[in-house]
Amino acid sequence: MAGPSYAAPEKLVPSVALSRAEAAKGADITVTGKGWRPGALLMLLVCGQSTPGLGVIGGTNSCSNADGQAVTTDAKGSFSKVLPAAPPPKPCPCVVHVATVQGEQAVVDTELKITGHPVAPLPDQSGQGKLAVLAEPRLDGSGSLLTWFGAPPARTLVFTVGNLGSAPVKDPVFQLGSAHGVFAPQWEDQQWKGTIQPGQKAEVKLDFELSAGAHGDYQVSIQYAKKLLATEQWGVDRPWGVTLFWILLCLVVPAAVFRIGMAVVDRLRPREGHRVNPGRHRGAQLREVALKMPRLARGPGATAPAAPAEPEPPATAPPPTTAALPWFTPDSAPSENHPTRPYRPTTKGNS
Incomplete structure (x- = not known):
């Protein structure tokens, strides 16, 4: 089931109507309007040298400003105001000029004939406008x-210009x-x-941007012809994110x-069991070799190195017994004085 549809609000089209199209000098005419912005302040003027298609050619200098009227629209955007048909300082063709004073600009010109007021051709518009x-x-x-x-x-420069030409x-x-x-x-x-x-007058909006990383005090200027x-000052904040990035x-x-260097050093360092540092473990190696070498015969004056103390046998263990070697007989056992010769008793004769 489709949801309810809502019609888009109609765009307001301001319009102005006059109680009569021709009036004598100084006669009152009633000006009515609708389609304006609710609560808008409007200015009503009678202007010369003007047509609805071209507007007020001479600007407000062509209007009877002293006899102008101001009016505020109601909640529906309508108004009604009595305006005297005061002769403008410029010759006709003439219009009733209705324009907003504040906010969004809206202008409507309605043709009005003033009896007895001179009529002249419109001036040549080949000249230039003046803004x-x-x-x-801002x-x-x-x-x-x-x-x-x-x-x-990036910013948007907003300013209001008027055509004085x-x-x-x-x-x-x-x-x-932009200048820095x-x-x-x-x-x-x-x-x-x-x-x-x-x-x-018209409100002009122009978009612009500065270069990347710009910061500091800038002056934005606008010129025409x-x-x-006008000029406007602009203080641009420093991009602190870039500063934080460089600090990190x-x-x-x-x-x-540092971590990569430590990993390389740890990779190149020799492991225990694969390679021994000769300067660090030289003393331990010499001691191990000295213990493993057989004992050499020493001279009578040499002092035997102290043998490592053997642990005493337990008290309950029996004393060790010396077993007789099978290749020696009791009579041929080596003597104490000559370990390599058999012992033989000496026979002495009768003296």
Whole structure:
């Protein structure tokens, strides 16, 4: 079952209607409108040298500003106001000019004929428009996690311009520049899509970004037709993520090199049982060889080395017995004085 469908809200299209299309000088006319933004403040003027298609060519200088009226729209975006048909300072064709004062700009021009007021052809519009910044510019946007690690900082420059010239300005090309410290700004052309009629204003938004890793105090400038319009200061935070990365790199790389070096030294060190260090174990080797060598005959004056003490037999063990060797007879046993000769008694004669 499909869910309920909701119709998209209709876009407001401001419109203006006059109680009469022609009025005498100073006569009152009722101006009604609908489709405006609720609670919007509007300004109503009678302007000369103007047509609904081209707008107010001479700007507000072509309007009867002293007899203008202000009105606020209701909750439905409608209004009704009595406006005197005061003759403007410029000749007709004339219009009733209705425009918003604050917020999003909306303008509607409605043709009005003023009886007895001179009529003249519209001036040549071959001249150039003249743009000026009407409000202090601002920077919209904020940084992100990637900016913290050195990504290019990006912002949107928002400013309001008004056309002070006698010709409309269509799709103006602005020069946007950014400068760091004492260096000159680097200009970049950016085109804004739209038409600014004489005497009208428009809000312009231009996106730009700095180079990767940029930080410090920057000055953002905007100019049109080689004329500086406004400047704005921008303090860019340092990308601390890059600094943290280099600190960790300086700590991790030496530790890794040390671990690799210790692993190599441990791999090349000789193991016990495969190779003996001659300088360290030379004394132990000599002692083992001396104990394993047979005892050599020594001279009568030589002192025999002290033999290692043998452990005493247990008290309950019987005394050892000397077994007779099979190749000696009792009479041929070696004597004590001559171990290699048999003992024979000496026979002495009668003296």
